[in-house]
Amino acid sequence: MISLLPISSLLLAAGEVNITALDKFKDFVNRWSVPQYSLPLFCIIMFAAFIWYRKWTKPIVFWPLMLGFTVVYFAFIPLDESYASILKKPDNVPITMMIFLTLYFLWLGLRQAAINDENMEIGKPLIEEDREDKVLCWPDLVYTELLAMVLCTVVLIVWSVLLKAPLESPANPAGPPNPSKAPWYFLGLQELLVYFDPWMAGVVLPGLIILGLAAMPYIDTNPKGNGYYTFKERRFAILTWMFGYLILWCVLIVFGTFLRGPNWNFFGPFQVWDPYRVDPLTNINISDVWYVVLLGGKLPDNLLVREWPGLLFTFFWLCVLPVLMTKIGFFGRLRAQMGFSRYYLMAVLFVIMMLVPVKMVGRWTFNLKYIIAMPEINFNL
Amino acid sequence: MIQGVINSIRESQVWSSIFRHGIPRDRRTRVMAIMSNVFLHLHPVAVRKSGIRLSFTWCMGGLTFFLFIAETISGVLLMFYYRPVVEYAYSDIIGMRAHLTLGIMREIHRWGAHAMIISVWLHMMRVFLTGSYKPPREFNWVVGVILLVLTMLLSFTGYLLPWDQLAIWAITVGSKMAEATPFAGMAGPGTELLQLPGGIPIVTPYSDAKFLLLGGESVGEAALLRFYVLHCIAIPLGAATLIAVHFWRIRKDGGISGPM
Numbered sequence: 298m299i300s301l302l303p304i305s306s307l308l309l310a311a312g313e314v315n316i317t318a319l320d321k322f323k324d325f326v327n328r329w330s331v332p333q334y335s336l337p338l339f340c341i342i343m344f345a346a347f348i349w350y351r352k353w354t355k356p357i358v359f360w361p362l363m364l365g366f367t368v369v370y371f372a373f374i375p376l377d378e379s380y381a382s383i384l385k386k387p388d389n390v391p392i393t394m395m396i397f398l399t400l401y402f403l404w405l406g407l408r409q410a411a412i413n414d415e416n417m418e419i420g421k422p423l424i425e426e427d428r429e430d431k432v433l434c435w436p437d438l439v440y441t442e443l444l445a446m447v448l449c450t451v452v453l454i455v456w457s458v459l460l461k462a463p464l465e466s467p468a469n470p471a472g473p474p475n476p477s478k479a480p481w482y483f484l485g486l487q488e489l490l491v492y493f494d495p496w497m498a499g500v501v502l503p504g505l506i507i508l509g510l511a512a513m514p515y516i517d518t519n520p521k522g523n524g525y526y527t528f529k530e531r532r533f534a535i536l537t538w539m540f541g542y543l544i545l546w547c548v549l550i551v552f553g554t555f556l557r558g559p560n561w562n563f564f565g566p567f568q569v570w571d572p573y574r575v576d577p578l579t580n581i582n583i584s585d586v587w588y589v590v591l592l593g594g595k596l597p598d599n600l601l602v603r604e605w606p607g608l609l610f611t612f613f614w615l616c617v618l619p620v621l622m623t624k625i626g627f628f629g630r631l632r633a634q635m636g637f638s639r640y641y642l643m644a645v646l647f648v649i650m651m652l653v654p655v656k657m658v659g660r661w662t663f664n665l666k667y668i669i670a671m672p673e674i675n676f677n678l
Numbered sequence: 679m680i681q682g683v684i685n686s687i688r689e690s691q692v693w694s695s696i697f698r699h700g701i702p703r704d705r706r707t708r709v710m711a712i713m714s715n716v717f718l719h720l721h722p723v724a725v726r727k728s729g730i731r732l733s734f735t736w737c738m739g740g741l742t743f744f745l746f747i748a749e750t751i752s753g754v755l756l757m758f759y760y761r762p763v764v765e766y767a768y769s770d771i772i773g774m775r776a777h778l779t780l781g782i783m784r785e786i787h788r789w790g791a792h793a794m795i796i797s798v799w800l801h802m803m804r805v806f807l808t809g810s811y812k813p814p815r816e817f818n819w820v821v822g823v824i825l826l827v828l829t830m831l832l833s834f835t836g837y838l839l840p841w842d843q844l845a846i847w848a849i850t851v852g853s854k855m856a857e858a859t860p861f862a863g864m865a866g867p868g869t870e871l872l873q874l875p876g877g878i879p880i881v882t883p884y885s886d887a888k889f890l891l892l893g894g895e896s897v898g899e900a901a902l903l904r905f906y907v908l909h910c911i912a913i914p915l916g917a918a919t920l921i922a923v924h925f926w927r928i929r930k931d932g933g934i935s936g937p938m
Binding site: 388390391394395398399402403405406407409410423424425426427430431432433434435436437438439441442445446449450453454456457458460461462463464465466467468469470472473474477478479480481482483486487494495496498499500501507510511513514515517519520521522523524525526527531535538542671674675676677 | 844
């Protein structure tokens, strides 16, 4: 008889669980914080923020927003134990700092970009426009530097007195903690391990981040926006860079530090880290989809024959797509402006970066495991 | 009275042999104050007013450099008490907190390192948003990218030294990545294809990228010593050299950026 009753009403009847509005809210947040919902949501918020950057960066809009966010961010510490335990973990304190400082400075930069862009439209000078107006380094710059150093020292000492540096039990080579996490600034890369093998997430992608950053000034031939804040004159450059930095780097770090629990399972901010929760892995390769699901047969033995759909996709993505993109007006103009080598360096780096969200979407929609699966030679993409 | 003492100090032979200018109160002495000091002459004598506005620079590059100095000083003090040996490392860390006067040196070092990572990222974001990587500052941006990587490597190598659970397992996760390096790590794609005639593998578990990083097959004694040397000597030397280049190039490339 009991098994026929819905579990929630059973618990309610037992008087053990009283579902309040707060619990409903927590449940709602937990359900929406899984990457397949929250990452697209963060992308939408980011792009909306850049579309309406002149509106929300006004101090009268920004500060209430920031205040509201701060209140919500800290209000749940006394209201929820798991949330409090995440935020109070000493090694997670820098993440909170990173979140607030990044938001503040993003606003500070975009606010000045908004003012400059408006000024340019009505023919007024930029904030930075004062070619003739020079001041002596002593005292104007030197004293600012001194004050910054003093303030930084004070902050560091107060922080160090209030909060002990993290130290866990002595190293035990036989007992790995669950989860084992890399230092927080690499957790975006560790989060990518969910979607890619270590050679991609840990070697190729970080290598390309460094290479791409270093190549940036040689790729970006747009002469505008040099030495002043602007968004209007550099839309593509800023959106692409910010997508990489805010979403693929910072948001993934927050996921990795705050929301990845035992066995690297995903837990909402108000969920208890249950080490015994088992998330079934039912991921399939593109070759399985093609040969087994669609054709209803068996996988061929020959590596290249077996993996041709994935190889073809990869070839298309890396080699054909950059060429095809030039048919779109915007990229066509870029191709004409930048010349052959600059354009293709930019385009290949761009499509590789976009391969990350594409594979994520593949995982969320049809449990994509590998585009190319060649475990025989450790080559899985 | 006090003013008289101050004046007599400032007029003494010792003072005027160190500071070869008067009190910086007028234009000439202020220029001299910058030009005749080896540290301050990193700055030009005069700068554009909007270039040094805090809302323009965010002071993040300067703070990163200041944190680098704070890390160097606190790091040298920590080296007096820390032995990079598996038997002692953890107890030395405990001892730093328990037995030392002003036992917050490790806290300052640890939190300063986190702050430095964040400030270097924010510095990069500021330079990006103001387009300051554009000509003529392309090369200095590249130097900055290398410094960014060195900053994270400094923090990464320091992470192992407390020799606690957090340390060895974080580095274990990191070294799994080295093991997966294409053509150079045992678990990397293509490594097995590299063979000498007769099927002799070129890359072995004792010569792959992970072994190079750890000095062994797992995080142990050799890895601790390796990370210690990298953390205290090799990477700081490299970073200090590149910081010098970075600052010098700011001057040579026309100072703090501004509209052309």
